[in-house]
Amino acid sequence: MKPERLRIHIKGQVQGVGFRPHACQTARRLDLTGWVQNNAEGVLIEIQGASVSSFLPCLMAELPPLARVYQVQSKRIPREQDEKTFQIIQSRSGPVNTLISPDAGICDACLFELFDPASRYYLYPFLNCTHCGPRLTITRRLPYDRHHTSMDVFPLCPDCRRDYTDVENRRYHAQPVACAACGPRLTHSIAQAAQYLRDGEIIALKGQGGYQLICDAKNSGTVRRLREGKNREAKPLALMTLNAASASCLAHVCEHSKRLLESKERPIVLLPGRGFDSHVCASHLHSGVSRNFLDVIAPGLSTIGVMLPYTPLYYLMFHALAGFPAGHAWLEEDHPYVLVVTSANRSGDPLVADDQTALRELCGIADRIIFYNREIVCRADDSVVRVIDHAPVFIRRSRGYVPSPVRLAHALPSTLALGGHLKNTFCLTRADEAFVSPYIGTLNNKAAIDFFHESLNHFMEFLDIRPERIAHDFHPDFYTTQFAQHYGLPVYAVQHHHAHLAAVAAEQHILTPALGLALDGYGYGAKGEAWGGELFLLENTACKRLGYLTPLPLPGGDIAAREPWRMAASVLHLLGRGQEIPHRFGQYPHAGLLSSLLEKGLNTSLTSSGGRLFDAASGILGVTGVSRYEGQAAMQLESLVTKPVILPEGWRVENGCLNMLPVLARLFDMDPVRGANLFHGTLTAGMVEWIIKAAECHSVDVVLLAGGCFLNKVLAEGLINRLAEKGLKAILPRSIPPNDGGLSLGQAWIAGRM
Template sequence: MRPFVFGLAERLGLAGFVCNDAEGVAIEVEGRAIDAFAAALRAEAPPLARIDAVERRPLHACGGTGFVIAASRDGGAVATAIPADAAMCESCLDDLFDPASRFYLYPFVTCTQCGPRFTITRAVPYDRPNTAMAGFALCPDCERAYRDPHDRRFHAEPLACPICGPKLSSPIAAIGAALRAGQIVAVKGIGGFHLMCDARNEDSVAALRRRKSRDAKPFAVMVANPASLDRFAIPEAAERTLIAAPSRPIVLMRLRPGTLAPSVAPSLARGGFLLPYAPLHHLIFHDLAGRPEGRDWRDQAQPMALIATSANPGGEPLVVEDEEARHRLAGIADLIVTHDRPILIRADDSVMGIAAGGPVFLRRARGFVPDPIDLGGDGPCVLGVGAHLKATVTLTRGREAFVSQHIGDLDTAETLRFYRETIAHLARVLDVSPEIVACDLHSDYASTRYAESLDRPLVRVQHHAAHLAAIAAEHRQTGPVLGAALDGHGLGDDGGNWGGELMIVEGASWRRIGHLRPLALPGGDRAAREPWRMAVAALYAIGQAESAAARFADIPLAAALVGRVASAPTTTSLGRLFDAAAALLGLRTHQEYEGQAAMELEALVSEPQQLPDGYVLADDVLDFTPLLAVLAAPGIDRRAGAELFHGTLIAGLAAWIAQAAARLGTNAVALGGGCLMNRVLAEGLSVALARQGLSPLLARQVPCNDGGLSLGQAAMARIWAGSAR
């Protein structure tokens, strides 16, 4: 904002100053065009600026002349935040490939409108001494640009050039040669290291899978430019727009068959694509294209596509330090490329898709964090500690909620260390200390144990209530909210395994008013990893348990399990219903990653088909046993079964929700939980509810999965605090 404000004041002939302070950007102007200045602040703000409010008060004229950018003011509680990282802008891209520019082929070129922000900043205000660039003294040319109000790099904090800035450990030519030779390269980027290889080369992709111990989970693919997308994907218009945003997320889109290595996204119809967002990425593609001159190549489809997956072996946090990379990635990468600009904050690539007419998050991180979510009103500072899987944390300050970057599953000491570091960093840069902590009901979650270790009032929020509260918070829904929470697992109020719940969330309280018919959960948590167990439970439910041994003859435990189904715990989880359907259709008996069976089932769907009488709805209990009986029939086609499953699921859920909405006299319905990552389900259910006059609300600003739970926890705890006072 400061360079923009300077230029605007100079253009209008105003005197005064602009600076950062604890509350935001402070501006003092004197002259005849103050009203025009105030109007232009919003109307002409630069693309990356976010103006939440403009507070204006008159001052006595002091007869000043000239306008300056003043030093940041210290003191007082901080009310600003660090900007999110932004992709390289077109102007810097021009400089990168202009032989006459002093930034020619320099992999760290940046300006005020692009580059790393959050990941290189240790404290506010966002000034160079508080960033990873503090150790790089500006050369005379960069110093002049930094001080020149008419230069595009005026007060660009990450500013550097080949003379004074960071340097790569390996030449670009060596990176390109390794990738062309089919090797795996670890590349230090903005928020961590990527592992890269030729996405068209099956041997390279398969080797990456073996070395990273990642059997089947899909890899993200980076292409050179928007024109190259069409070689490897079949993007929709909204997906094209989303992937090119300054945040540069990974975007799910339909794969073009036969163009990428089979191991990129096994058995899936959609894959994740992203565009280059750092200068280094563009330089790699430039080398792979043969180092062409001019700019035409930047707009032409390029034949190369690169795997760009996070470098985090064994489910550990993303690698960010050079020595750590040399130690942890030595057995994975053939070449490790580092540089001497520190990454202060880990941040994975964000993952998004388009569903029901708008963007949705699967993972929220680089490019979006730490942008706040406006809660619509002030409240106490609350820490929501999130769940155990896909963990995030949320800190509130005033009317804003700051949701952290994706942290991961809290299963390792390294991830728990990252989790605690993230909380400490957020509290430091926001200059807050939480008054209240909110956690899940589940006592075995590492996040719950962390919350219990803090000397703060503790609010325990039921898992599915938090899913729905997060949606209510971002849509600023007040009063009772009807919602369907559909996921894999969450501890219920009764100590049971919930996951297909119809609930009312009101303020800091919640009430379950309906659920899916319970199915047995043979083996407990193992059933989530072994869908054949849920198929046995389904066969038991439809009175065909005796067929389990023959159906799963290659699984010795299947016959023995039949006799134990009756005494197994039960679950209302929609996620486990997906698993049962996938196993009954012979699609998958064991999962190599979370949600694999459901994703492969969704990939088979072209057009959902409703099975007549495929569900029973009685007393707010929704029973899909008739559907399971059809899916269990011998010889049913997998694709036909997948389409019947999705179509009947949508119809049943819509009828279930609409019945409750009519009884309660409500119109808006929150749809949350990890099952809503299924695009067929999210869109089909949204359309079906809209046809019945209801307004479905999806998670748009945080993931619908457990990555959004911390927001819901924090929102409910704020309300609890207000009522307690």
């Protein structure tokens, strides 16, 4: 019997990653004939020959670096007569059901060429190959072919065409391939840009997914000027260093963090700052680094966000700042220059991505605007992660990770979930894939809402998804709620904290009953209450509220979320010590009136919010009286923790609810460090008892953890470890953020299963 011919369908992240050349090289090595092509579902292969049975094992044994295979289907078909070779044939279009990889940081081979004088890509800021470079940010639609990207306006020169059509070349069908003769060009030289930075200027540089504001991080005056321009008085700024060795001079870099820093995704990684103590590299101290550096970059925090260069352009900047050293050895050496690299926008506005908007809106912030002549099709901000319990947790999921889908336990009807108001993302499902959008931000102005619609329209066309149902948050006043109700599809409202926990269940394929603890700043409750510290039982699509943090008065309503001293005053009132409010908080306006308002219950609602509980502790200890950005009080309180301490009987579990008033009462007149240790340790212990009682009552051993409070490493790791000692498995989300950036996945999972 003659060996058969196989038709093989491969689905996954298989376009734009060098998969077809890999298939071609594998087939030729095995002396097989046939063809491979991109199609709307992924990659299609037909292949025959004596060793055809060896093809798939060999193909899958060593995939291209960016490839991710999710499904392989093969069947026997009739042999072709007189077929002589194996070839790559033209892509076939149709209903899209495939993926491309996210943008990927520059690979080692391209980095070597970038600084190799013998390479025709020497010092070219936009070199790339099938293993690295832009993908999502330049792609208009699938299949992933050059004429579907913003590279379509750059005809290939003869040399690039030779690379592009040579199946043995790693640039074979690398859609962004270009060189200095035929590709995108900068408006300023790299040498000029580096000199601007040395001179203390702020530059707005067109990055891969949008404009970024860049300055010398050691120039405190320039950094303060950047803060003023962005209206970002206190929120931490991200740093870029040349390599992990340079980063370790600023922060403690564990092995998990080092792998993240050097990964192809190149996120911003939150690291424990050294604070320029005795362990700081001498080269940094000798080059004029101020010892209050951390207070300028991340005021009041013990952590800093650091990333490494991810495009050739950023490596060229460091090369120029280093004085244009020859060779490659300098890439591994400690480098004294540290750059602030932050999103180019004013606080509250979306990331700027087009050149005209940059020239119009950034000239008041930046001294120079540097761009290139390639369009950014899809904006993508830098992703931000933190290592918690020895694995990454997203603070923001965007560049480098989107559009990779979250794989679901089973297929859903095509669903659009619109996310929340803060840290907005949306989610589109396609069978068992959930595509969570890049980070959009807060939908509180026209620019942000326009960005939301721009992204949604692009993703629906890009993925060729037409939703059958739509999901939104309970809150009636959110823009997303009003949009959903006028979309013309069956509408499903999903409670905020249910969505948080469902996102963890969807990501982790939890289909059995589980407890869920949701801790965040605010979510619209079942009857409009201010929830935020809720213990649930999840079963299928149902979510039963078992208990909550004992509510605290919210004096002044929403303003209390921005002024933690008010939450501290609220605690004094509950303790029967309201008369102390004017004395303790007399430096704040309205402190004298607050005691009376609390006593009479005027303009004062109740909240079970975990975020407000942290605010209360921070306000009591005098750590943060007024917050200048969301989560500041909790982040600064966590930064003071040295070793958590448990106050015996510092909490009470009453009727299924957790009351933390006893420990809060002890924080008054305690110094901030002792108070931060006592609060974190006691809160963790109280929650462990609370959860264990519920787990025993309902016979479950899995606990889902979600909400922005679980970005607190001390709390999250404390709960995970202590619950494990009691035989319970506590699970954090790993593919999406625990904060509101993950809401849309949970909404889609619930609505899609209704």
